[in-house]
Amino acid sequence: MSAKTIDLTLKVWRQKGQNSEGSFKEYPAKGVSVHASFLEMLDQVNEALISQGQDPIAFDHDCREGICGSCGFMISGNAHGPIKSTTVCQLHMRNFENGEVLTLEPWRATAFPVIKDLMVDRSAFDRIITAGGYISVNTGNAPDGNCLPIPKPDADEAFASAACIGCGACVASCKNASAALFTSAKISHLALLPQGQIEKEKRTIKMVEKMDSEGFGACTSTGACEASCPKDISLTNIARMNREFLKAALCEKPEHHHGEG
Amino acid sequence: MMRQVALGTVELQTRREMLDLVVVDGKARGIITRNLLTGEIEAHEADAVVVCTGGYSNVFYLSTNAMACAVTAAWKAHKKGAFFANPCFTQIHPTCIPVHGENQSKLTLMSESLRNDGRVWVPKEKGDKRPPQDIPENERDYYLERVYPSFGNLAPRDVASRQAKYRVDEGRGVGETGMAVYLDFRDSIKRLGADKIEERYGNLFEMYAKIAGEDPYKTPMRMYPAPHYTMGGLWVDYNLMSTIPGLFVAGEANFSDHGANRLGASALMQGLADGYFVLPYTLGDYLAKTKLDKVSIEADPFKAAINQVNGDITKLMSIKGTRTVESFHKELGRIMWEYCGMARNEKGLLKALELIPKLREEFWTNVRVPGEANYLNPELEKAGRVADFLELGELMCRDALERKESCGGHFRTSTKLQTMKLKGTMKNSAILPLGSGMDQVKLKLGTKKNSNLKTLNSQLAVINRGLYVS
Numbered sequence: 001m002s003a004k005t006i007d008l009t010l011k012v013w014r015q016k017g018q019n020s021e022g023s024f025k026e027y028p029a030k031g032v033s034v035h036a037s038f039l040e041m042l043d044q045v046n047e048a049l050i051s052q053g054q055d056p057i058a059f060d061h062d063c064r065e066g067i068c069g070s071c072g073f074m075i076s077g078n079a080h081g082p083i084k085s086t087t088v089c090q091l092h093m094r095n096f097e098n099g100e101v102l103t104l105e106p107w108r109a110t111a112f113p114v115i116k117d118l119m120v121d122r123s124a125f126d127r128i129i130t131a132g133g134y135i136s137v138n139t140g141n142a143p144d145g146n147c148l149p150i151p152k153p154d155a156d157e158a159f160a161s162a163a164c165i166g167c168g169a170c171v172a173s174c175k176n177a178s179a180a181l182f183t184s185a186k187i188s189h190l191a192l193l194p195q196g197q198i199e200k201e202k203r204t205i206k207m208v209e210k211m212d213s214e215g216f217g218a219c220t221s222t223g224a225c226e227a228s229c230p231k232d233i234s235l236t237n238i239a240r241m242n243r244e245f246l247k248a249a250l251c252e253k254p255e256h257h258h259g260e261g
Numbered sequence: 262m263m264r265q266v267a268l269g270t271v272e273l274q275t276r277r278e279m280l281d282l283v284v285v286d287g288k289a290r291g292i293i294t295r296n297l298l299t300g301e302i303e304a305h306e307a308d309a310v311v312v313c314t315g316g317y318s319n320v321f322y323l324s325t326n327a328m329a330c331a332v333t334a335a336w337k338a339h340k341k342g343a344f345f346a347n348p349c350f351t352q353i354h355p356t357c358i359p360v361h362g363e364n365q366s367k368l369t370l371m372s373e374s375l376r377n378d379g380r381v382w383v384p385k386e387k388g389d390k391r392p393p394q395d396i397p398e399n400e401r402d403y404y405l406e407r408v409y410p411s412f413g414n415l416a417p418r419d420v421a422s423r424q425a426k427y428r429v430d431e432g433r434g435v436g437e438t439g440m441a442v443y444l445d446f447r448d449s450i451k452r453l454g455a456d457k458i459e460e461r462y463g464n465l466f467e468m469y470a471k472i473a474g475e476d477p478y479k480t481p482m483r484m485y486p487a488p489h490y491t492m493g494g495l496w497v498d499y500n501l502m503s504t505i506p507g508l509f510v511a512g513e514a515n516f517s518d519h520g521a522n523r524l525g526a527s528a529l530m531q532g533l534a535d536g537y538f539v540l541p542y543t544l545g546d547y548l549a550k551t552k553l554d555k556v557s558i559e560a561d562p563f564k565a566a567i568n569q570v571n572g573d574i575t576k577l578m579s580i581k582g583t584r585t586v587e588s589f590h591k592e593l594g595r596i597m598w599e600y601c602g603m604a605r606n607e608k609g610l611l612k613a614l615e616l617i618p619k620l621r622e623e624f625w626t627n628v629r630v631p632g633e634a635n636y637l638n639p640e641l642e643k644a645g646r647v648a649d650f651l652e653l654g655e656l657m658c659r660d661a662l663e664r665k666e667s668c669g670g671h672f673r674t675s676t677k678l679q680t681m682k683l684k685g686t687m688k689n690s691a692i693l694p695l696g697s698g699m700d701q702v703k704l705k706l707g708t709k710k711n712s713n714l715k716t717l718n719s720q721l722a723v724i725n726r727g728l729y730v731s
Contacts, residue, residue, distance in 0.1 A: 035361035044364050050585045050631050058639060063327040064367045086471060094474050115298060116637050134263040
């Protein structure tokens with residue numbers, strides 16, 4: 001299936017490290033199979049760069065099936081490129097025209113410092129998750145089937161929120177670099193399920209506080225995050241987060257020290 | 262675990278790769294890691310080490326595994342003395358999206374559940390390049406239904422994979438590359454309606470459409486087998502401890518649960534069983550029973566391991582040859598796929614054992630690793646992994662050569678067929694390759710009486726069951 005190929009020009013953001021200055025450099029991508037994925041096209045460019053003794057373009061990736069959340073950068077202003085509900089690893093070159101000029105940039109946000117080229121440090125997301133803590137359900141014998149009844153629509157909604165892969169496209173697309181869509185998806189996923197009720201208030205407050213302290217901007221409900229999300233995470237998650245946060249702020253019990261372990 | 266993280270008893274160290282195991286007085290007492298962001302080499306001392314680093318399907322270059330999956334951690338433990346069991350037991354999954362060309366970097370698995378409603382076929386004629394919808398019913402070969410009437414499209418993984426290979430080898434493969442077979446939902450859509458099919462497989466159909474650029478509701482999917490899971494791994498006892506005391510291995514990295522051919526959904530189950538039900542007891546038992554002296558990362562075995570790791574990195578960086586790491590990995594993958602893939606024989610394996618050491622020698626004299634060692638360097642990471650795959654590949658071929666019988670994922674085409682005469686009214690004999698998954702049932706029937714065929718079929722069914730259950 002390698003018959004049809006296209007030629008492209010890439011303008012790629014090159015930056016050695018967090019504290020170095022970056023700039024755009026131009027590279028040709030010639031003879032790209034239309035069946036290749038965007039990352040396979042970059043592999044091809046990198047192979048050529050290495051052979052010419054140049055530094056290959058650094059980008060994050062792992063599963064290349066759109067499920068791990070490692071990959072992602074801006075392609076001519078669009079997070080993960082022009083096709084909806086698609087990560088760059090699942091974006092295929094048949095979606096581009098011969099001769100196109102594409103601009104590749106890393107996610108740009110204060111909370112996501114550039115590691116190198118198109119790679120950014122998204123550990124702020126990890127710290128938001130960690131701030132949410134854990135669910136106090138002990139492992140052990142499997143519970144009886146149906147002992148925790150969950151209505152199908154709730155299960156489906158929780159699942160839809162859980163589909164977030166934490167890639168960071170929402171932050172990169174937001175004019176405020178807000179992490180509201182990501183944080184709200186994580187809060188919603190557990191808030192919708194009975195297992196998540198016990199620590200719901202504490203979790204919501206801690207995750208929202210962490211989100212703010214990591215340097216993400218505020219949400220102004222523009223909706224660019226939803227439009228760019230490769231996993232179709234819905235804006236209603238943000239409404240739910242705001243509601244849960246308000247409820248929690250009013251109802252939260254004073255924190256007392258407990259020595260669980 | 263996150264509870265322990267919150268309590269401060271567990272610290273997560275992300276973006277690190279284990280590059281060596283440290284053995285002190287015969288016991289596993291630590292590991293050496295490389296910080297992938299800074300390139301720093303770090304030593305960690307421990308009372309015991311648990312390796313959960315997954316399988317090695319990426320030895321084939323193209324597989325359903327993620328790009329960073331490697332054998333490195335397990336291989337370094339093997340080089341420190343842990344036994345490696347059944348390396349040649351690899352599973353080739355039948356339903357994956359086929360290769361499109363030279364720049365392909367990975368293969369995507371489509372769920373096996375698709376075979377519940379999809380029918381697998383190829384054209385009867387060699388080199389039939391008509392689009393699938395133009396090939397009339399009587400010119401299609403639904404080969405799984407034909408060869409295995411009782412299993413049909415639900416034949417076991419290794420059998421379905423090899424049958425696809427046979428069809429492609431016969432020149433009846435489909436698509437531009439001819440390296441695929443059709444998985445057709447036309448009849449199920451007719452029978453159940455597109456809605457029902459969407460409800461069952463909607464996400465998979467969407468994924469396929471994205472990757473292949475074709476609508477599987479209208480035209481059959483193209484499928485081809487791909488390396489997916491490795492049953493072999495570090496040898497462990499019932500406590501999941503390797504042959505090095507204090508080194509425990511869980512999940513796909515060990516060899517323990519799947520024999521020669523893993524069954525559906527059991528990899529996740531093994532992860533849960535090892536993690537929830539085995540290790541919490543056996544690891545505690547080991548620590549309770551074992552007298553462990555204090556070790557420090559200043560001790561000689563740690564220093565020696567760090568020197569080894571640094572030495573390997575310096576060597577890789579200093580070769581400055583002409584070939585990229587990726588090109589070596591691709592070549593190794595092609596050798597493994599050709600000679601140690603779905604079907605293996607003595608001639609091919611001997612050939613691979615000639616090619617791999619040569620390739621390894623070229624790697625260590627002609628590889629080009631750009632960048633710096635003490636900084637983020639994805640090419641250096643890959644180079645280390647490929648160096649280990651180049652050693653593992655040879656071991657896999659040696660194991661496959663040694664194992665003259667066919668067994669699950671390991672299929673020897675040269676296995677001398679054990680013949681078995683069926684009793685009864687049969688005039689002639691049926692030759693059955695026992696243990697081969699019934700791929701090459703050769704029937705020599707002089708008088709094709711219906712009753713004879715029936716007897717034969719029922720006996721085959723019994724043998725089939727015996728083979729697949731055991």
